[in-house]
Amino acid sequence: MSGPSDTQLIILSAAAQREDRNVLPLPGSLRGGAAHKVIGALLRRGLVEETPTDRFAKADPALNRIWRNDEDGRAILLRITGAGLAAIGIEQGASEDGPEAAEAAPAPKTLKPRSGTKQAQLIEMLRAEGGATIDEIAAATGWKPHTVRGAMSGVLKKKLGLTITSEKVEGRGRVYSIARD
Incomplete structure (x- = not known):
């Protein structure tokens, strides 16, 4: 399926x-x-x-x-x-x-990505040296670009509390990564 x-x-x-x-x-x-x-x-x-x-x-x-x-x-x-x-x-x-x-509204849950999922793959790509572009993530996951952006802003930022940074890289475009603590 x-x-x-x-x-x-x-x-x-x-x-x-x-x-x-x-x-x-x-x-x-x-x-x-x-x-x-x-x-x-x-x-x-x-x-x-x-x-x-x-x-x-x-x-x-x-x-x-x-x-x-x-x-x-x-x-x-x-x-x-x-x-x-x-x-x-x-x-x-x-x-x-x-x-x-x-x-009743549910109590806050501790959420973490499961290994082997597309979300885990997204996090791995964003944590990698040099980060990843929307197109690179879309190609690796099979998601559409708007789904990648939604996953980053919704699940990663809001639910998991990760800080996503971006910068323009010459010859590559906008590159996203997870901020290192």
């Missing part, structure tokens, strides 16, 4: 950055049938899950936080699963399962 698409990776990365791990809101350009198709694929693969709540708030496209309502009218949220976190190279700490855990 192939890995998540670029759109799915963006959605999963955004959810991983939210305290409540909610998949919503989706990127503004993803609406209607396309949104349902992408979310359906994520649900089938077990990368996200529907989480019922005790709230009776209506799904509101303007707020874009509630996926749907069940037959009793309770709000159903979409949350990234442990498998979803693993798909973007994030190890999950202690698991919080069940609807009760979904109601």
Whole structure:
């Protein structure tokens, strides 16, 4: 089975950055049938899950936080699963399962990249002498350039707390690296 698409990776990365791990809101350009198709694929693969709540708030496209309502009218949220976190190279700490855990914001987790993942490969390239360009990283990982930039600014900077530096190098372009402590 192939890995998540670029759109799915963006959605999963955004959810991983939210305290409540909610998949919503989706990127503004993803609406209607396309949104349902992408979310359906994520649900089938077990990368996200529907989480019922005790709230009776209506799904509101303007707020874009509630996926749907069940037959009793309770709000159903979409949350990234442990498998979803693993798909973007994030190890999950202690698991919080069940609807009760979904109601409370999860405690901060210690996140670290798993070895052998594209995220680990990205970190290795950025730590290497001379760093790496967006094009070099994209070629090595198979990601699109916007996915590389998103991974650096989202997961590496915000989630893992790494400091990414960049400089223009003659004949090579903009080169990124992880700042040495």
